Amino acid sequence: MLTTGQYLGSTGRLEATVGTFEFTDDHEALRSTVRAFVEETFPEAQVRRLMAAPSALERPVWERMARELGLQGLVVPEEHGGAGAGPVELAIVLEEFGRRLVPVPFLSTALATIALTGGDRAVTAGYLEAVAEGRVVATVALAEDDGGWDAAGVHCAAVSDDGDGGAGDRGGWRLTGTKSFVPDGMDADLLVVAARTPAGVGLFAVDGAADGVSRSELEVFDLTRRLARVRLDGVAATPLSAPADTAAFDRFLDAARVAVAAEQAGGADFTLAMAVGYAKERVQFGRAIGSFQAIKHLCADALVDVESARSAAYYGAWAIAQDSPEVATVAPLAKAFCSDTFFATAQTNMQVHGGISFTYEHPAHLYYRRAKSGAQLWGSPRANRDLLATRIGL
Amino acid sequence: MTARAGADVPVEASVEQVRAQVAAWLAENWQPGGGGPQWRERLVDSGWAAPTWPVEWFGRGLHRDLRRVVAEEFTRAGAKPAALDVTQLFANTILAHGTDEQKRSFVRPLALGEQQGCLLYSEPGAGSDLAALQTRAERDGDTWVVNGQKVWTSGAREATHGFLVARTDWDVPKHRGLTFFWLPLDQPGVDIRPIHQVTGGSEFNEVFLTDAVVADSHRLGEVDGGWRVLQTALGFERLIMGAAAGGSSRQRRPAGGGETTLADRQSPWTRQIGGADYVELAKKVGKADDPVTRQEIARLYTLEKVNAWNGLRARADAGRGASSPLASIGKLAMSRIVHTGVSVTTNLLGTSSVLDGDTDPVAAEVNRSSFAAFVTSIGGGTDQIQRNIIGERVLGLPREPEVDKLVPFREVRKAQATRRFS
Incomplete structure (x- = not known):
């Protein structure tokens, strides 16, 4: 097993992100390290075992991910025990996890980490260190029962204990409301909760074990991503930054869109490879079915989309890394396009596989399920395209 | 021009050397705002118009990675780099497959623009399936007599010559009976007609060949070896399209390390x-x-x-x-x-x-x-052909069985060979 020090290169950290799409040797080393880890640790049989288990989280593996690979600390700043890497490196890891439907709460924890790094370090430092060490599983509770993924969908009320609840109020807060569609919400030790203050929507840290938190697991279609409904009844909470920092909230949402897009690009890429592999080996009418243009052209069209999806996710990651104003358009674009692409490719994959894809034993349906849930969580393709339309001036 | 400048020098070692050579030559030969036929002639004869061509054939024998360096020095001096080794697909192909006599006769006139080429490949009956072309060339002593029809020829009215692919053997499978020629267009057997397109324009032509003649000395490559030459020519065409689509793969970022953003890179259409x-x-x-x-x-x-x-x-x-x-x-x-x-x-x-x-x-x-x-x-190449190419060459899917692959072309079912569009 390679360690953080090995894949981060001799300087001990990833080289500062350079020109867009210019992957460095360190990036490639990170990718191959993570790919090897995922293939060894989460083969399909293990994914299926975790699907059937009461929880997909096995703490020893989670701790090993942190200790030996430094994955949870990847985007945690160095002064808080992380690798200080950025969105490009995170995109690479998420792409690799997406390829194999890794069911551990990595994406959830990564999104919470993004929120934490965007917050006030006086508040978040302890959490960041705990995440980097693998002691804590975290998630973000954004949507509610009506399934909205932006500030307008946040109704959960944040009430200040002792202050006036204005923008500068940093005292104790209490949250009351119901969050739903919370990824890995049953396993999370730390919940980053979007809640509404009198001054606007902000992000709050909530201890999963705090009084007033009650959770229930939702029955879901995607067997490799679990969701929970979380009731908050006057739960103690700490704002990550000034409670109505709308700009910080928007920045977080855009970063989350790009991160999810990267995971979807990985899933789409792997799904296409499955389809192409099968088209080469499956024989009907005396020839490999991939020689039929009906199949070949499906795969060629999918390749155009899959490569485009990867470009969109990478470009989004680089735009965030460079703090470019383009983030505002690239993030919803990438989420919408990668969602559509993964779903379309998962459909193509089932179609190319024919009857065998209709069996539970075959993995094609697991990707279809993941593609469907990923498309809707963190904002549907339609909602993200509408946001894009607004942001390009419509 | 006597030394093989940089040809055998490792790329890294010769960048500065080449930069200095180009700068020195430009300092001596280029006047800002200059141009015209005399400049063109001097440029071509210097080898800097086509730096990767061999020294003995109007080039400098440089590695292709050094094209960028030459272009940068030209741009710095305010002169337009010719880059004929990228854009001159006719000379490139002749240099790849021609005899020394052909290189002597054709490369310099092409480089100077005294000769211009067009592509006589497609036919009414050979579009996606180019190897099914039916224009015939028959040998008559030292010349060939050509009959048939070509279509979708852009630039035919401005061209002096055309790259012609014609069938010279009908008793072998389709790819194996083709021969490649550099056909002079200014002759009675060549009739060029503009095609009236749906867009209203007439960028494309059809070219009727009726007992047109081409000397055997204008044949590129072996008799019946035209498919190979064609692949080379198509490769040079893709090189031009690649350059037009995005410039050098090693384009430098703007000064200050800024990244080119895409905001202003909208499709002009x-x-x-x-x-x-x-x-x-x-x-x-x-x-x-x-x-x-x-x-x-x-x-x-x-x-x-x-x-x-x-x-x-x-x-x-x-x-x-x-x-x-x-x-x-x-x-x-x-x-x-x-x-x-x-x-x-x-x-x-x-x-x-x-x-x-x-x-x-x-x-x-x-x-x-x-x-x-x-x-x-x-x-x-239609979208459908593009999908075949992506499926087969990128994804590695097997080819569709070809019913005409091993059959003498004479026996293959063919499309109508000629059809007048103009």
């Missing part, structure tokens, strides 16, 4: 619909709030952006020496963009999209573009 872009047009026709319109425009914007990013990523990959499937998908992606763009604008215009001409110049432009979109989806 979309920005010129009646002088307004989609967003402006949607507002103008009062559909900016229409949910379907918003989805369509966002989707089109997405397709354009991801294709531009694919291009950037392809160049970054190529710069690292990494193999990448991206270079192969751009044409198919662009086809979807242009057809989607037409659909979006047509939906925006609604009923007025049926108008044309001066009655509604915006609609007229959209209508013209709707036909122009087929240049992308049909020209240079």
Whole structure:
């Protein structure tokens, strides 16, 4: 097993992100390290075992991910025990996890980490260190029962204990409301909760074990991503930054869109490879079915989309890394396009596989399920395209 | 010109050396604002017009990675780099397959622009299946007599010669009986007619060959070895298209380390619909709030952006020496963009999209573009052929069985060989 020090290169950290799409040797080393880890640790049989288990989280593996690979600390700043890497490196890891439907709460924890790094370090430092060490599983509770993924969908009320609840109020807060569609919400030790203050929507840290938190697991279609409904009844909470920092909230949402897009690009890429592999080996009418243009052209069209999806996710990651104003358009674009692409490719994959894809034993349906849930969580393709339309001036 | 400048010198070692050589030559030979035939002649004879060509054939024998260095020095001095070793596909092909006598006769006139070429490949009966061409060349002593019809020939009316592929053996399978010629066009047996296109323009021609003659000394490569020469010529054509599509893969970033953003890299086509872009047009026709319109425009914007990013990523990959499937998908992606763009604008215009001409110049432009979109989806290999290429060469899927592969061409079922379009 390679360690953080090995894949981060001799300087001990990833080289500062350079020109867009210019992957460095360190990036490639990170990718191959993570790919090897995922293939060894989460083969399909293990994914299926975790699907059937009461929880997909096995703490020893989670701790090993942190200790030996430094994955949870990847985007945690160095002064808080992380690798200080950025969105490009995170995109690479998420792409690799997406390829194999890794069911551990990595994406959830990564999104919470993004929120934490965007917050006030006086508040978040302890959490960041705990995440980097693998002691804590975290998630973000954004949507509610009506399934909205932006500030307008946040109704959960944040009430200040002792202050006036204005923008500068940093005292104790209490949250009351119901969050739903919370990824890995049953396993999370730390919940980053979007809640509404009198001054606007902000992000709050909530201890999963705090009084007033009650959770229930939702029955879901995607067997490799679990969701929970979380009731908050006057739960103690700490704002990550000034409670109505709308700009910080928007920045977080855009970063989350790009991160999810990267995971979807990985899933789409792997799904296409499955389809192409099968088209080469499956024989009907005396020839490999991939020689039929009906199949070949499906795969060629999918390749155009899959490569485009990867470009969109990478470009989004680089735009965030460079703090470019383009983030505002690239993030919803990438989420919408990668969602559509993964779903379309998962459909193509089932179609190319024919009857065998209709069996539970075959993995094609697991990707279809993941593609469907990923498309809707963190904002549907339609909602993200509408946001894009607004942001390009419509 | 006597030393083989840089040919055997490792690239890294000779960059500064080449830079100095170019700068010195330009200092001596280039006047700002200059140009014209005399300059052209001096440039071609210096070898700097085609730095990677051999020293004995109007080049400098440099490694292709040094093209960029030469171009940079020219640009720095305010002179346009000729880069004939990229753009002159005729000379490139002749240098690859020609005899010394052919190189002596043709390369310099081509480099000077005294001779110009066109491509006599496609026929009415040989489009996607180019190897099924039926124009025949029959030997008569030291010359060949050519009969048949070529089509989709751009630049034929300006050209002095054409790269001609003709069938010289009908009793072997289709790829094996073809021969490649450099055919002089100024002769009675060559009749060039402009094709009246659906766009209203006439960029393409059809070329009728009736007992046209070409000397055997104008044959490139072996008799019946034309398919190989053609592959080389097609490769040089792709090199030009690649250069036009995005410039050098090793383009330098702007001074200050800034990254080129894509904000100003819009497809020129979309920005010129009646002088307004989609967003402006949607507002103008009062559909900016229409949910379907918003989805369509966002989707089109997405397709354009991801294709531009694919291009950037392809160049970054190529710069690292990494193999990448991206270079192969751009044409198919662009086809979807242009057809989607037409659909979006047509939906925006609604009923007025049926108008044309001066009655509604915006609609007229959209209508013209709707036909122009087929240049992308049909020209240079249809979308369907592109999908075959992607499927087979990128994804490694097996080829479709070819019924004519091992059959003498004489016995193969063929399309109609000639058909007049003009």
